[in-house]
Amino acid sequence: MTRITGVSLRRVLDSRGNATVEADVLTESGGFGRGAAPSGASTGEYEAIELPAGESIAAAREHAVPRLEGLYAGDQRAVDGALRAADGTDDFSAIGANSAVAISMAAAKAAADVLGAPLYQHLGGAFRGDNFPIPLGNVVGGGEHAKEATHIQEFLAAPVGAPSVSEAVFANAAVHAAVADVLDERGVPAAKGDEGAWAPPISDADAFEVVEEAVDRVEDDVGFEIRFGLDVAAAELYDADEGAYVYGEETKSTDEQVEYIAGLVDEYDLAYVEDPLDENDYEAFAELTDRVGDRTLICGDDLFVTNVGRLREGIDVGAANSILIKPNQIGTLSDAFDAVELAARNGYETVISHRSGETEDTTIAHLAVATDAGFIKTGTVGGERTAKLNELVRIADDAV
Numbered sequence: 001m002t003r004i005t006g007v008s009l010r011r012v013l014d015s016r017g018n019a020t021v022e023a024d025v026l027t028e029s030g031g032f033g034r035g036a037a038p039s040g041a042s043t044g045e046y047e048a049i050e051l052p053a054g055e056s057i058a059a060a061r062e063h064a065v066p067r068l069e070g071l072y073a074g075d076q077r078a079v080d081g082a083l084r085a086a087d088g089t090d091d092f093s094a095i096g097a098n099s100a101v102a103i104s105m106a107a108a109k110a111a112a113d114v115l116g117a118p119l120y121q122h123l124g125g126a127f128r129g130d131n132f133p134i135p136l137g138n139v140v141g142g143g144e145h146a147k148e149a150t151h152i153q154e155f156l157a158a159p160v161g162a163p164s165v166s167e168a169v170f171a172n173a174a175v176h177a178a179v180a181d182v183l184d185e186r187g188v189p190a191a192k193g194d195e196g197a198w199a200p201p202i203s204d205a206d207a208f209e210v211v212e213e214a215v216d217r218v219e220d221d222v223g224f225e226i227r228f229g230l231d232v233a234a235a236e237l238y239d240a241d242e243g244a245y246v247y248g249e250e251t252k253s254t255d256e257q258v259e260y261i262a263g264l265v266d267e268y269d270l271a272y273v274e275d276p277l278d279e280n281d282y283e284a285f286a287e288l289t290d291r292v293g294d295r296t297l298i299c300g301d302d303l304f305v306t307n308v309g310r311l312r313e314g315i316d317v318g319a320a321n322s323i324l325i326k327p328n329q330i331g332t333l334s335d336a337f338d339a340v341e342l343a344a345r346n347g348y349e350t351v352i353s354h355r356s357g358e359t360e361d362t363t364i365a366h367l368a369v370a371t372d373a374g375f376i377k378t379g380t381v382g383g384e385r386t387a388k389l390n391e392l393v394r395i396a397d398d399a400v
């Protein structure tokens with residue numbers, strides 16, 4: 001039986017060294033699940049609210065845990081409904097989306113444990129497990145994830161021609177290593193940003209050259225197609241007072257930004273562009289999608305924040321053609337699934353994503369397989385990133 005008998009919550013470290021929420025869910029037949037909340041740095045204005053971990057835990061213990069005890073962990077909608085009812089707000093600002101998502105994920109894992117099924121199968125059904133997402137690997141970055149580095153937040157390797165998820169994962173690691181070689185040859189020192197990507201003190205224009213060179217080298221080596229993409233995280237560059245995107249000393253109007261990104265898509269044959277425009281500008285997103293959406297993915301992260309209401313608005317005006325799914329942006333797995341389903345019904349690609357602050361939790365690897373997502377964005381190197389990548393390799397190897 002998957003009836004919940006206990007939920008415990010604790011503060012644990014995330015990859016930035018900040019406190020985050022970890023939840024354990026126990027069931028009456030001894031099922032056990034553990035989930036930990038990730039945390040963003042370039043958070044969208046419309047995301048569910050992350051409270052300080054201690055505050056979130058105290059509120060969840062008082063309001064959510066009593067409602068959860070006695071529910072079936074396998075009834076994910078009931079669990080997530082109880083979390084919403086306990087919170088009573090639209091944005092989880094009472095108990096915190098961090099406790100909510102940790103509990104939601106832990107309940108799913110406890111149910112899978114009782115069933116003796118891998119998490120992706122519990123979440124996605126018996127016919128999942130044959131298709132794997134293409135991993136988007138952050139190899140160079142800056143923005144809110146590293147100081148004195150690129151303005152564009154992430155340059156992402158996209159091994160679109162990889163014959164297996166394992167070869168894709170290793171290809172991204174090889175691109176990460178090749179970037180280090182290219183930077184070294186150019187005499188550029190580079191530390192790493194929050195997600196383990198290189199964070200060199202170079203211009204965005206130079207970063208395009210470096211990543212293109214690294215991708216070409218690895219592509220020659222592995223013999224399958226590797227492209228690359230971006231997370232511009234443009235909401236962080238947009239200055240609403242000036243009505244312009246600020247790149248250090250340089251600014252771009254919205255029209256210039258659309259022109260700039262469309263030019264980059266063609267010049268570098270970009271496979272993927274996330275948040276190329278401000279999170280409030282559906283119109284400019286629609287214009288860019290109209291121009292280049294036939295040859296690249298225009299993905300909404302801060303734009304949609306995994307929220308079906310915001311996604312519906314985007315679908316209505318043709319803003320983007322894909323959505324980033326971050327369960328902690330919305331607070332529960334049920335809400336994340338609803339966003340995936342709405343996207344799929346409308347021909348939008350889904351990209352399941354980590355956050356810049358992460359833990360060893362591997363739920364998103366299972367979520368990507370369970371939802372048949374085309375892509376997963378979960379870094380390239382570093383233990384909290386490889387936890388997800390290695391879990392994908394295990395799922396493909398039937399070893400979970």
Ligand SMILES: C=C(OP(=O)(O)O)C(=O)O
Nearest residue numbers: 040041042043354355356
């Ligand atoms: C992963 C991202 O960063 P953060 O978690 O800081 O929002 C992102 O913007 O896609």
Ligand SMILES: [Mg+2]
Nearest residue numbers: 231274275301
């Ligand atoms: Mg993003």
